[in-house]
Amino acid sequence: MKDALFQPIKLGSLSLQNRIVMPPMTRSRATQPGNSANDMMATYYAQRASAGLIVAESTQISALGQGYAWTPGIYSEEQITGWRKVTDAVHEKDGVIFAQLWHVGRVTHTANTGGEQPISSSALKAENVKVFIDNGTDEPGFVDVVEPREMTKEDIKNVVAEYRQAALNAIEAGFDGVELHAANGYLVNQFIDSEANKRNDEYGGAIENRLRFLGEVIEAMTDAIGADRVGVRLAPFTSLNGTVDKTPVETYTAAAVLLNKLNVVYLHIAEVDWDDAPDTPTVFKHNVREVYQGVIIYAGKYDGDKAEQAVKDGLADMIGFGRPFVANPDLPNRLRNGYPLAQHDPNTLFGGGEKGLTDYPEYQAD
Template sequence: MTSALFEPIKLGNITLKNRIVMPPMTRSRASQPGDIANDMMATYYGQRSQAGLIISEGTQISPMGKGYAWTPGIYSKEQIAGWKKVTTAVHSNGGKIFAQLWHVGRVTHPDNINGNQPISSSAIKAENVKVFIDNNTDEPGFVDVVEPREMTLTDIKDVIAEFHQAALNALKAGFDGIELHAANGYLINQFIDSESNNRTDEYGGSLENRLRFLDEVVTTLVDAIGSDRVGVRLAPLTTLNGTVDANPEYTYTEAAKLLNSHNIAYLHIAEVDWDDAPDTPKAFKLALREAFKNALIYAGRYKANTGAKAVEEGLADMIGFGRPFVANPDLPERIKTGAPWAQHDPNTLFGGGEKGLTDYPTFKQDK
């Protein structure tokens, strides 16, 4: 039974029609030049508006925040106008959508950030990490990341201000709220995790110091648009993009307590999702549930039945289904009726056009 996934839920001041989340997934289809969301993206998100909540693909808050070719931004007037097409399409189909605000920090290459050296918590290169650049073809060209420079206190203040403005821009573009990307080895994660932060000032060393940047960014987002419109994504046990923490369960339970103190609308946990990855320990999930009182979203290797069970057990309030939403624009309907799920084509995930983005049929169309 999957009925638990179809109960409405209040998220901040909005009511969602179900507990199925389309989580953020980079698709790299933004119009060039300018990294602008476009009509094709509006169609894609509009098709998937059966989700209780859509969280947009990561959208960079500044030119320096860009990690990969053809990803959208949310700092220019043209970008705001592009995202307005997306939010209009989702709302016209009865959906709700949050913008994921993104700064990649060191997970980039000078070719993606106007020839500049990347910035991070510390001057530590992410090992064995590649990003893709525009190599003047339709196929992304993968290159190694480079060593970043350690952010100065001025840099930190500037990025906090960029997050503030990006949240305001998101509301201007018609989003219902924002999700702060503090997961998967990107900038905020680079401050949190012990092995990617060797600072000796108030932003490094102790856990309290390593959580300071997260705290200050969330403070400015809440100040900009209100706590009821803010969510945060964390990835406690993943080591994506080279970020490793010496004691992740303790670190991220403390992070959850910190976020709870801000009364944000939700906490979104990205679980390790490769096929033979270990499950997140139940004791850790219970600790997160105890630490954070508002809505908890989990995304990982969930099927309809395991997602419903997590909601029924009270471990989660909502469940994100990532890659299944790529090939199944009508995923909630398929879950409700027990229809089979189509498989996505991994070759069309990043870059390109309509193929592999908007041309997946619904189950009814496919019959």
């Protein structure tokens, strides 16, 4: 029995039934053309509504913000209507669901952006990074990303406005809130991390400058829908998609200070989760707890015992379980009762239909 994981918790004005988070996981099954959420996705999320909080898969805020084939957007009326199917299905099961708002920046190919050159903090191509495009089959075709152009001040203003509108669209679609994707090497992260940002204006150089874009996006979203409905995801120690910071503890502690000042409702930290990866430094976790007063979520290779201990230790308020939620729609019940976890099929993670999405069964006790 995992007592700490099953204590209720307040998230702004929301009351969550447990401390278990289903974090955002790209599944690339949006309806084509139009990149809209659909009935199949509604079933998938409703099956997992026993999580204390679901953060839906990364959802692009514009056509230029798309990095991969078949991912859903939230900038058209059709897309808003599609997401309404998902949020209605989750709410019917008494679940809570946030949208993750996403702009990939340079992590894309012109095949995914309607032929338009990608944008980023700087005109630096992400090295050794591939994305998948629709190559006319059901199998994603992987290609190298292309070089972006450096964003102008006008570009920055426009993208901030797109984030604001996406937050409003998410609420219109029935989401309980939104999470800004500022992690894993995507656009906001390309401003934050020193080695991806070579600007010499007020958006580059010193840590305060590199955090400016993050702050402006958050201010626009909280102004639109309220700070108690806005969370942020960061990935301080990963090098995913080619972004690296020289002083991650210093940079991301400063980010936590900023996000506390802006009153975001939660801070969601993606830990490095590949084999033999270093643990997130405990000093960093203590720093974050000291400077940030909202709900803190960690995700990355947690099992039930490790998650229980993290919450008991007080460094985390909630824990995200990514891949385990793919094959275990009833994951909270399995963790609560110590039931074995099913393993997911890696071949059905991206693209395709219901196989590998909605056909994983709940645990049947003998």
